[in-house]
Amino acid sequence: MTTVAIQASGLSKRYQRGMAATSSLLRDSLALAFRAPLKLFRRDRKETFWALKDVSLEVHEGEVLGLIGRNGSGKTTLLKILSRITRPTEGWAEIHGRVGSLLEVGTGFHPELTGRENAFLSGAILGMGKQEITRKFDEIVSFAELEKFIDTPVKHYSSGMYVRLAFAVAAHLEPEILLVDEVLAVGDIRFQKKCLGKMGDVARAGRTVILVSHQLNQIRRLCHRAVWLDGGMLRQTGPTAELVSAYEGDMTSGNVEDARPVEGLAQFLRWKLIGPNRTSDHILPSEGETSVSFLLRVNQTLYSVHHGIGLYDQHRHLLWGNSVDGVTLEPGLHEFRYTLPTLPLRPGVYSWRVALYDGGVRIDDWECVPDMHVATVPITHYRDESAGFLNIPSKLEIVPAAASK
Amino acid sequence: MALLTSNPTVAAPLAKRLAGYSTIRIEPPRGWFNLRLKELWDYRELLYFFAWRDVKIRYKQTAIGVLWVVLQPLLTMLVFTVFFGKLAKMPSQGLPYPVFYFAAVVPWMYFSGALLNATNIVVENQRVITKVFFPRLILPFSAVLSGLVDFVIGFIVLMIFTLSYGIRPTVAALLLPLFLLLAVLTALGVGLWLSALNALYRDVRYLMPFLVQFWMLASPVAYPSSMVPLRYRWVYGLNPMAGVIEGFRWALTGHGQAPGTVLIASTAMVCLAVFGGLIFFNRMEVSIADRV
Numbered sequence: 001m002t003t004v005a006i007q008a009s010g011l012s013k014r015y016q017r018g019m020a021a022t023s024s025l026l027r028d029s030l031a032l033a034f035r036a037p038l039k040l041f042r043r044d045r046k047e048t049f050w051a052l053k054d055v056s057l058e059v060h061e062g063e064v065l066g067l068i069g070r071n072g073s074g075k076t077t078l079l080k081i082l083s084r085i086t087r088p089t090e091g092w093a094e095i096h097g098r099v100g101s102l103l104e105v106g107t108g109f110h111p112e113l114t115g116r117e118n119a120f121l122s123g124a125i126l127g128m129g130k131q132e133i134t135r136k137f138d139e140i141v142s143f144a145e146l147e148k149f150i151d152t153p154v155k156h157y158s159s160g161m162y163v164r165l166a167f168a169v170a171a172h173l174e175p176e177i178l179l180v181d182e183v184l185a186v187g188d189i190r191f192q193k194k195c196l197g198k199m200g201d202v203a204r205a206g207r208t209v210i211l212v213s214h215q216l217n218q219i220r221r222l223c224h225r226a227v228w229l230d231g232g233m234l235r236q237t238g239p240t241a242e243l244v245s246a247y248e249g250d251m252t253s254g255n256v257e258d259a260r261p262v263e264g265l266a267q268f269l270r271w272k273l274i275g276p277n278r279t280s281d282h283i284l285p286s287e288g289e290t291s292v293s294f295l296l297r298v299n300q301t302l303y304s305v306h307h308g309i310g311l312y313d314q315h316r317h318l319l320w321g322n323s324v325d326g327v328t329l330e331p332g333l334h335e336f337r338y339t340l341p342t343l344p345l346r347p348g349v350y351s352w353r354v355a356l357y358d359g360g361v362r363i364d365d366w367e368c369v370p371d372m373h374v375a376t377v378p379i380t381h382y383r384d385e386s387a388g389f390l391n392i393p394s395k396l397e398i399v400p401a402a403a404s405k
Numbered sequence: 406m407a408l409l410t411s412n413p414t415v416a417a418p419l420a421k422r423l424a425g426y427s428t429i430r431i432e433p434p435r436g437w438f439n440l441r442l443k444e445l446w447d448y449r450e451l452l453y454f455f456a457w458r459d460v461k462i463r464y465k466q467t468a469i470g471v472l473w474v475v476l477q478p479l480l481t482m483l484v485f486t487v488f489f490g491k492l493a494k495m496p497s498q499g500l501p502y503p504v505f506y507f508a509a510v511v512p513w514m515y516f517s518g519a520l521l522n523a524t525n526i527v528v529e530n531q532r533v534i535t536k537v538f539f540p541r542l543i544l545p546f547s548a549v550l551s552g553l554v555d556f557v558i559g560f561i562v563l564m565i566f567t568l569s570y571g572i573r574p575t576v577a578a579l580l581l582p583l584f585l586l587l588a589v590l591t592a593l594g595v596g597l598w599l600s601a602l603n604a605l606y607r608d609v610r611y612l613m614p615f616l617v618q619f620w621m622l623a624s625p626v627a628y629p630s631s632m633v634p635l636r637y638r639w640v641y642g643l644n645p646m647a648g649v650i651e652g653f654r655w656a657l658t659g660h661g662q663a664p665g666t667v668l669i670a671s672t673a674m675v676c677l678a679v680f681g682g683l684i685f686f687n688r689m690e691v692s693i694a695d696r697v
Contacts, residue, residue: 015695084431084538086694093431103536110458112465117458124454125537 003096005177005208006059006082010091013052013077013232051077053232054091061097061176064209066223066240068216068247070369074232075212076181079103082210083179097208100127100175106166111155115146115165118154122169136172143194144168164191171198177208182215182367193315196221214367216244217314217349248370266298266329268354268366274337283373287391290343294336294354294368302329302356305363309338310353314371319345319389327356344392345374434691440683444540451539455547459522460554474558478514482507489627498629498654498661504570508654509626511563515556516588516646517617523548523596524613527604527693534694541690542683545600549592556585567657575659584652587675591645594678601689605696620644625651629661642670645678 052074059065067075080086082093083101108125109118119140123133133140141150144164154162180199196218203209203222213219219226219240226243228236236243272281274291284290294309308323336354352368381387445452464470482503489495490502497505526548527534527541534541567574603609621627624646633641641647648664648671655661664671 080694081431084429085535087434087691088431089433091433095429095431097427099429099538101537107536108533110462112462113458117461121454121458124451125533125539127537127539129450130454 003061004058005061005063005097006057006093006095006210008058008082008091008093009056011052011055011078011081011088011093012050012090013074013081013086014048014089015051016048050232052081052088055229055232055234056091057227057234057237059208059210061208062206063225064203064207064211064223066219066226066244067210067212067229068214068219068226068244069229069235071366073229075229076103077232078229079179079181079210079212095177097176098127099177099179100173101179101181102126102170102173103179103181105163105170109154109162109166112153114153115141115144115150115157119150119165119169122166123173126170126173127175128173132174140165140168140172143171143198160191167191167195171195171202175207177210178202179210181212214351214369215314215316216248216371220244265300265358265363266296266302266356267364268356268368269295269297271295271352271354271368273372282370283375284343284345285375287342287344287376289339289341291337291339292352293338294352296329296334296336296356296364298329298331298334301331302327302358302363304328306357306359307336308355308357309336312351312353313345313389314349314351317389319350343374344390345376346378346380346387346389346391347374347376349373441540441542441687442683445542445546448540448543452543452547452550455543456551459547459551463551463555471558474555475562478507478510478559479562481510481514485510485627495628496632498631500572500654500658500660501570504567504572504658505629505654506627507563507566508657509650511556511559512584512588512650512653513621513624513626513646514559515552516592516649517621518555519549519552519589519592520596520599521613521617522552523592524599524603524609527600528607528610531604541693542686545593545596545686548600549589549596552592553589563657572658572660574657577656577659577663580656581653584649584656587645587652587671588649590675590679591649594675594680594682597679597682597686601686601693604693605689620646623647624649625654630664630667631661639666639670642667643674645671645675647671 051072055074055078057065067078069075077086079101080103081088082095083099083103085101085103106122108122110121113121116137119137120130120133123140124130128136141147144161144167146161146165146168149157149161154165157165199211200222209222211219211223223240226238226240227234228243228247236246271292271294273284274293275289304326305328306323306325307327308321310321311319313319350372352372353366354368355365356363357365376391378387378391379393380391464473467473469476485506486502490497490506500508523545526544530544564574599609599613623641623644625632630638630641630647630651642664648668651661652664652668655663
């Protein structure tokens with residue numbers, strides 16, 4: 001009855017290890033050619049790794065499929081293959097219908113161009129025709145709430161305005177098959193809700209969607225079915241609720257040592273709560289002083305980089321954030337240890353995000369896995385909607401007040 | 406949400422419209438001889454957008470903006486007139502020095518600009534390349550096309566300039582588009598090679614200033630090709646820009662001689678460069694997103 005929109009069979013992708021990090025100077029290739037001429041043509045087994053190995057799947061028309069897995073499990077690689085950004089090393093896939101992919105917000109934006117010009121440019125790069133963009137232009141502008149600034153160069157935009165416009169363009173892409181990689185939550189809280197709403201509408205509109213996200217709640221809300229990738233291989237596939245629970249269980253109980261393959265200049269490897277009486281690395285049982293540690297592996301010396309941290313709730317509201325500049329790090333393992341006098345959160349699922357940037361260029365930006373479960377006793381209003389974000393004890397005193405003049 | 410237009414009924418007719426190639430097959434790269442020009446044609450609108458962006462941003466944040474398009478060749482022409490003309494007394498085929506040089510500088514500046522632009526365009530767009538699919542061939546094509554806007558403006562000034570010296574175009578002027586086409590194809594052919602190489606080896610960037618300078622000296626920009634000994638003329642003609650510059654000058658002013666053997670050698674070289682460039686670029690394209 002349903003027709004197949006995407007069929008993939010045995011998709012595999014092999015990368016050379018540290019490809020991005022190795023020098024791409026001709027000199028090195030030439031030097032290698034003289035020292036070991038055969039090496040140029042022979043792929044050394046040790047220097048390659050499979051980012052994706054033998055993944056087969058079928059997505060039906062109108063289905064919204066969630067892709068979950070740890071960082072480095074091959075989700076993005078799979079998405080890049082399906083959106084034809086990179087080719088598989090082995091295997092094949094067939095896609096029936098016009099494909100649109102959103103791997104980042106603001107693809108193709110140029111700071112010198114105005115909002116209007118960028119909307120057209122980005123739209124065209126994402127696969128819209130000129131007529132299509134012209135037709136939807138007013139809608140895009142009003143969605144982004146930028147009517148007054150649409151003819152201003154985007155370099156004068158605030159970062160919020162920038163992502164709003166970028167998302168608005170992307171959200172009006174109407175392919176039959178949409179491939180999305182964690183770009184949903186952008187802008188301020190109100191706009192994030194709007195984005196999620198729009199994505200929900202897309203998901204319900206009969207479009208075929210593959211969605212990659214670390215926000216398991218997004219996956220739960222939007223996806224009909226989920227696929228769990230682990231180490232480049234397909235570990236399990238099934239109904240969203242079951243699969244997400246299984247994945248969460250694995251994440252919190254299992255061994256997350258070296259959950260992320262090390263690549264690039266530096267990478268956060270894992271995080272945990274620390275303290276004398278912790279029973280679990282990722283469950284916060286009580287309020288009071290809380291220490292969190294993030295383990296970072298540095299591969300090359302970093303000079304004066306920017307480090308940022310954020311704590312989010314499950315609706316991607318930023319609850320707390322901080323940053324420092326001028327961090328210099330020698331190669332090796334480093335522990336970033338934050339100590340907070342108290343972390344008065346209501347029980348629920350929260351997530352950390354830690355990042356290192358060098359002059360605006362991302363070194364690592366990790367949406368920490370697993371989530372942090374807060375298991376404190378709620379001490380605020382007994383009704384959820386009146387309780388708010390914080391779980392802070394309070395004392396009320398009602399005292400007679402002197403009448404003031 | 407009121408502004409929602411996303412529903413399957415909108416998407417359906419589109420699917421039918423694209424039914425001819427709505428199924429995409431993704432496979433490991435294979436084959437050498439697929440030029441993939443059809444894909445390029447399917448994405449011609451994006452090609453236009455890339456070229457348009459390039460034109461739009463070229464003179465942003467400059468005080469006099471588009472005036473540079475005219476000033477650049479004019480100033481170069483002045484320098485050549487003073488040093489190569491008045492001081493070195495190069496032969497100029499009976500043309501006034503300013504006309505002799507301006508007629509060569511306009512096509513040359515188009516070519517060198519287009520070549521540099523094409524060489525850098527893949528690297529400059531690496532973010533886009535790793536985030537969205539489109540035929541990568543679009544990039545070098547758009548690079549050589551966007552330079553045409555500057556060329557047209559320069560050419561109009563050149564026409565006015567030539568006429569003001571009392572030189573009327575002859576029938577030969579009808580061949581101007583042919584020489585321009587050769588220049589475009591030369592920039593494209595060589596640009597295809599260099600842009601792919603540049604994506605893999607950044608050395609290309611350091612090579613470029615030298616290459617462009619050398620190439621100009623190897624082309625009859627500052628001197629007439631008649632200065633090259635006759636028996637070496639055919640070797641000289643292997644440089645496609647020799648035929649282009651000489652031919653351009655001849656077609657515009659009617660002075661000098663029609664490039665014969667030189668033009669044949671040039672055309673053959675251009676075809677080779679473009680054909681080889683397409684194959685090389687497509688061959689490299691599959692790994693560009695992984696390696697850029």
